Amino acid sequence: MQEKPIQHRLVIVGILSLMAGFAVVTYSSFREFLPELLRGALVTIQVTLGGAMVAVAAALIAAVFKMYGSLFGRWLAIFYIEVFRGTSALVQLFWMFFVLPYFGITLEPFTVGVLALGLNIGAYGAEVIRGAIQSIDKGQWEAATALNLSRMQTLRRIILPQAFVVMIPPWGNLFIELLKGTALVSMITLGDLAFKAQQLNQNTLRTVEIFSLVLIMYLCLAMIITSLMRALERRASRGLVRGRAS
Amino acid sequence: MNQVDNPMVRFENVTKRYGSHTVLDKLDFEVAANEKVAIIGPSGSGKTTLLRMLMTLEEIDDGIIYVDGEPLTHMLDGDRLVPANRKHLSRVRAKIGMVFQHFNLFPHMSAVNNCIVAPLTVLGLSKDAAYERAAELLDMVGLGDKLDHYPGQLSGGQKQRVAIARALAMRPKIMLFDEVTSALDPELVGEVLKVIRKLGDAHDLTLLMVTHEMGFAKEFADRVCFFDQGKIAEQGTPEEIFSAPTNERTIQFLSAVLETG
Ligand SMILES: Nc1ncnc2c1ncn2[C@@H]1O[C@H](COP(=O)(O)OP(=O)(O)O)[C@@H](O)[C@H]1O
Numbered sequence: 093m094q095e096k097p098i099q100h101r102l103v104i105v106g107i108l109s110l111m112a113g114f115a116v117v118t119y120s121s122f123r124e125f126l127p128e129l130l131r132g133a134l135v136t137i138q139v140t141l142g143g144a145m146v147a148v149a150a151a152l153i154a155a156v157f158k159m160y161g162s163l164f165g166r167w168l169a170i171f172y173i174e175v176f177r178g179t180s181a182l183v184q185l186f187w188m189f190f191v192l193p194y195f196g197i198t199l200e201p202f203t204v205g206v207l208a209l210g211l212n213i214g215a216y217g218a219e220v221i222r223g224a225i226q227s228i229d230k231g232q233w234e235a236a237t238a239l240n241l242s243r244m245q246t247l248r249r250i251i252l253p254q255a256f257v258v259m260i261p262p263w264g265n266l267f268i269e270l271l272k273g274t275a276l277v278s279m280i281t282l283g284d285l286a287f288k289a290q291q292l293n294q295n296t297l298r299t300v301e302i303f304s305l306v307l308i309m310y311l312c313l314a315m316i317i318t319s320l321m322r323a324l325e326r327r328a329s330r331g332l333v334r335g336r337a338s
Numbered sequence: 339m340n341q342v343d344n345p346m347v348r349f350e351n352v353t354k355r356y357g358s359h360t361v362l363d364k365l366d367f368e369v370a371a372n373e374k375v376a377i378i379g380p381s382g383s384g385k386t387t388l389l390r391m392l393m394t395l396e397e398i399d400d401g402i403i404y405v406d407g408e409p410l411t412h413m414l415d416g417d418r419l420v421p422a423n424r425k426h427l428s429r430v431r432a433k434i435g436m437v438f439q440h441f442n443l444f445p446h447m448s449a450v451n452n453c454i455v456a457p458l459t460v461l462g463l464s465k466d467a468a469y470e471r472a473a474e475l476l477d478m479v480g481l482g483d484k485l486d487h488y489p490g491q492l493s494g495g496q497k498q499r500v501a502i503a504r505a506l507a508m509r510p511k512i513m514l515f516d517e518v519t520s521a522l523d524p525e526l527v528g529e530v531l532k533v534i535r536k537l538g539d540a541h542d543l544t545l546l547m548v549t550h551e552m553g554f555a556k557e558f559a560d561r562v563c564f565f566d567q568g569k570i571a572e573q574g575t576p577e578e579i580f581s582a583p584t585n586e587r588t589i590q591f592l593s594a595v596l597e598t599g
Pocket residue numbers: 356361379380381382383384385386387388
């Protein structure tokens with residue numbers, strides 16, 4: 093338990109030095125490409141954040157419907173989960189961008205990116221939430237029933253706060269999947285990091301510098317997500333860890 | 339002999355099966371208001387199932403359970419009894435509280451919050467009122483100085499006392515105790531029994547406890563029921579059951595328990 097954060101910090105220091113070294117060696121290209129790439133990174137971050145919100149909301153709704161919904165609600169949740177897990181994110185993205193307009197629904201590229209990627213990750217997240225909820229001891233439900241809490245009150249006050257701690261690490265993985273998946277939005281004209289990289293590459297043909305820089309930038313974003321999730325996990329488990337301390 | 343005029347709890351012809359295994363078979367059972375009933379019997383005889391059905395944690399397969407003069411498992415539809423819906427269950431269940439063998443405290447909440455959450459969300463009490471009630475009850479069970487402790491920071495005996503306070507915070511008329519000292523180290527049993535004894539002095543609480551603490555049952559209970567294979571094999575005052583049991587199985591059980599205990 094004690095070692096992990098230290099190892100983690102060492103890795104961060106390593107990456108940072110690698111980046112610094114790289115920056116020195118390719119100082120001119122670094123200065124040349126970075127502003128444009130940062131602008132792309134901003135879009136990548138926006139799509140990731142938006143997608144994450146959509147994913148969590150969709151996953152929570154789908155999980156609760158699948159477990160406690162009416163027959164129709166359950167069916168709807170299963171349909172959503174299976175469709176979005178069973179088809180590729182790229183196809184979902186294209187479908188929303190190119191096919192929906194035929195049904196009279198035309199969305200901004202940014203909206204499509206956030207929705208498609210969010211719903212895609214949300215389908216996996218629904219199963220994560222379901223698993224976390226089911227991992228909570230049955231005795232917790234029974235105690236809540238004995239106290240006359242309704243099912244939804246039990247879920248909200250008793251079960252989800254405990255399940256939350258369990259599902260932070262898998263959600264960390266999903267958010268990183270989401271981040272990597274955002275590269276797909278470059279295919280629907282969104283100027284994200286991957287898009288800018290391709291554009292710069294076509295214009296300058298300095299492939300090595302550009303894609304090395306982009307690689308490191310994605311890596312940094314992923315590490316930020318990892319650190320944030322670690323911090324969240326520490327915070328959320330404080331009460332429970334204190335609980336286990338005895 | 340145990341026919342009472344206005345029973346607080348009445349099982350009428352209640353049957354419970356798990357698959358093809360009949361756990362309780364056409365059980366008739368009554369508890370008077372304010373009566374303290376100890377339920378004893380061998381493992382697997384259906385004692386826990388009895389309490390869980392009363393707490394609505396298990397559905398019954400046949401018969402009716404009445405609580406405080408009205409059906410619990412059923413409700414009136416015109417003048418016909420139909421299986422209770424969620425709303426009815428919730429309304430009648432409000433009269434019952436339960437304490438479990440393994441405490442089942444909410445580990446993410448402090449002792450006082452364990453006692454507050456239901457009064458707040460179910461009864462709609464204000465934060466102040468709920469806190470005051472919880473603090474008073476925790477004080478009553480001897481944990482007035484542990485309000486902000488989390489369950490994991492408490493001993494088994496302390497946890498079980500929080501669980502008792504938590505149930506009492508809902509002001510039930512009936513309290514169910516299912517082997518609440520079985521999971522405790524021997525030296526912690528006394529502090530929990532002491533609290534239950536205190537509750538026994540309250541004049542408006544009906545108490546059903548499944549227990550292996552024969553000594554406690556003997557001095558505390560108004561009536562002792564010996565369960566065997568899903569039926570009440572024998573019941574009576576503690577003196578009758580412990581000093582002069584007539585049923586063969588009761589005699590066997592008691593001699594086995596008293597030998598090891
Ligand atoms: N959820 C269940 N599924 C199947 N059988 C059960 C279940 N719960 C209890 N039983 C069975 O019902 C019988 C009575 O159990 P229980 O009420 O727990 O007995 P006691 O509390 O007297 O030891 C036992 O034979 C037990 O195996």
